[in-house]
Amino acid sequence: MDIPRRIRDERSLTPTEQQIASVILSMGERLQEVSIKEFAHAASVSIASIHRFCKKIGLEGFKELKVEIARAAAVRAGQISDVDINFPFGPGEQPGRIVPQMRSLYATTVRDTCEVLDTAELVRAAQLIGGARRIGIYTQSHNLHPAQMFCDRLLSIGRDAFCHADVERQYRCALASDEHDVALFISYSGLAPDIDRKLALLAERRVPVIYIGTAAARRRHPGLACYLLVSDAEHLQERITQFASHISVQFVLDSLFSCVFAADYDRSAGFLKRALPYTRLSPEPDKGI
Structure with a gap:
């Protein structure tokens, strides 16, 4: 089970840990760009809370969390072409572009739901x-x-x-x-x-x-x-x-x-x-x- 799914499925999170989980999932691959201090500030939690969260989901620490998030993203990228779930097409897009993007949106959503x-x-x-x-x-x-x-x-x-x-x-x-x-x-x-x-x-x-x-x-x-x-x-x-x-x-x-x-x-x-x-x-x- 990949880390995003493990985080979603964890049912014993405290309110602070729920906040950490929410920020991790919303940041996704952008997590690679921040330090643990920057992440603690973004999530409004302490560094100690981040370490406890990592231990709870079976990881040694924040570095391993970043590695697992990157690995999960790489696997997903290899399975289905990337699509912006919220804005799958832009201004002036033609049907020839919109239809494949919507197909990817459907496939990505069904895959994520199955996970x-x-x-x-x-x-x-x-x-x-x-x-x-x-x-x-x-x-x-x-x-x-x-x-x-x-x-x-x-x-x-x-x-x-x-x-x-x-x-x-x-x-x-x-x-x-x-x-x-x-x-x-x-x-x-x-x-x-x-x-x-x-x-x-x-x-x-x-x-x-x-x-x-x-x-x-x-x-x-x-x-x-x-x-x-x-x-x-x-x-x-x-x-x-x-x-x-x-x-x-x-x-x-x-x-x-x-x-x-x-x-x-x-x-x-x-x-x-x-x-x-x-x-x-x-x-x-x-x-x-």
Whole structure:
């Protein structure tokens, strides 16, 4: 496992260590250009804290951290051509340039998401959904489209699911839920409005929560039933739009649905088949009549 992923997956970080981790991941290869003193100043931490952080993730010190960051960057550069996740094209770019850049953005994002997505957590999430009486999907903004598509797919295989855009409906459904249900939360950064209040309400109702978001979001909301991590390369504000976060969330939802389907394949396929007479497109009318 490379160092960036090891840092993202480390769950026992103190608040100071979380700050160090965040700065390391945001700096990336630029870490090679700074001394430990400069890094300590940038992260607003002590040099001793940096040494303790390095030890916690299995390294001897800051020098080895820089070596491992450089090695990870070299491996990644050799796998897929470099692309700016936040600004994959510039002013006046033509389709001949934009299309390959978007292809690289998709490939890079899926690769990065696969690196942080824990298959054991994916199995756990599929089991929770498979055993739930009802699945509530909670999100907002641009994540609503993939969330509602996921909801429709669950309904298509006979799973009772809901995904409301209206905030009042979300709260009322949460209040009506209990330990026999499961909640799926989608928030890339973990900073969505009211997220703490909704999670607290679901905890009171003893509803297990599956969370889809970045490693930073997991640190912001510890103690949930299951975490499905996505690529965290996208900047929250300095970007053209949510290209990477949309791709990574959609990829995780597609993977999760596939796992739910495969875990009870005959039941899922059987429901699809039984629903066909009611859901298939009507045949075209005879034009001669």
